[in-house]
Amino acid sequence: MNDLPYEVSPTLLIALPGLRLYALCAVLLVIKMIAVGIYTGVVRSRLKVSTNPEDAARFGAQVTETEPPEVARVLRAHRNDLENIPAFLVLGLVAVLLGAPSLALKVALIVFTAARVVHSIAYLKSMQPWRSLGFGFGMLSMLTVMVLILIRVFA
Numbered sequence: 001m002n003d004l005p006y007e008v009s010p011t012l013l014i015a016l017p018g019l020r021l022y023a024l025c026a027v028l029l030v031i032k033m034i035a036v037g038i039y040t041g042v043v044r045s046r047l048k049v050s051t052n053p054e055d056a057a058r059f060g061a062q063v064t065e066t067e068p069p070e071v072a073r074v075l076r077a078h079r080n081d082l083e084n085i086p087a088f089l090v091l092g093l094v095a096v097l098l099g100a101p102s103l104a105l106k107v108a109l110i111v112f113t114a115a116r117v118v119h120s121i122a123y124l125k126s127m128q129p130w131r132s133l134g135f136g137f138g139m140l141s142m143l144t145v146m147v148l149i150l151i152r153v154f155a
Contacts, residue, residue, distance in 0.1 A: 016096055016097070016099070017096075017099070017102040017105075018095070018096045018100070018102055018105045018106055018109065019096050021106050021109050021110070022092050022093060022096050022109055025092070025109045025110070025112070025113040026089055026092070028113055028117075029085050029088075029089065029113055029116060030085075032081070032116065032117060032120060033078070033081045033082070033085055036074065036077055036078045036081055036120055036124075037078050039074055039124070040071060040074045040075060040078060043070050043071050043074050044061070044071055045059065045061075047068055047070060047071065048060065048061045048062060049061050049062050049063075049064045049067075049068055049071070050062070050063055050064070051063070051064060051065070051067065073123070073124065073126075074124060076123070077119075077120055077123040077124055080119070080123065080135075081116065081120065084116070084138060084139075084142070085116060087142065088112055088138075088141070088142050088145070091142065091145045091146060091149065092105075092108075092109060092112075092145055094149055095145050095148050095149050095152075098149060098152040098153070099152060100145070100148035100149060100151070100152055101148060101151075104144065104148055105145065105148055107144075108141040108142075108144040108145050108148070109141075111137055111138075111140070111141045112137075112138050112141035112142065112145075114137075115133075115134045115135070115136075115137035115138035115141060116134065116138050117134075118130060118133065118134035118137075119131055119134030119135050119138060120134075121134075122134055
């Protein structure tokens with residue numbers, strides 16, 4: 001039984017301006033976040049280190065209490081994703097559902113997604129100023145989405 005006074009169909013939802021692009025960006029961002037997480041294991045494997053004795057025994061690695069600098073860098077990049085991407089995904093969905101101005105929202109979605117890809121690549125390859133630029137454009141995009149939400153809420 002539906003407690004809402006109206007029916008919301010998938011056809012109606014997919015017709016929301018920006019929802020398809022939001023969905024595409026969400027999938028790409030989550031795939032990128034997972035890839036960075038997997039890369040942590042790849043770097044550990046390449047260095048033959050592990051922080052867990054059972055993993056070290058299984059894969060013939062050395063147990064270490066602290067992460068080597070190469071692994072620590074990947075973990076920092078991943079942590080940065082975990083601090084930024086979920087917030088943007090929530091804000092982006094709220095903006096779409098509130099009917100935020102379509103062009104501005106679409107630009108913010110695309111810029112954030114591209115900026116996070118640039119940020120991760122630059123972080124993993126120690127590339128400045130690209131890492132900072134990726135982070136900055138991502139933050140600017142997130143602020144833009146927040147402003148779009150506030151405009152709709154207080155309009």
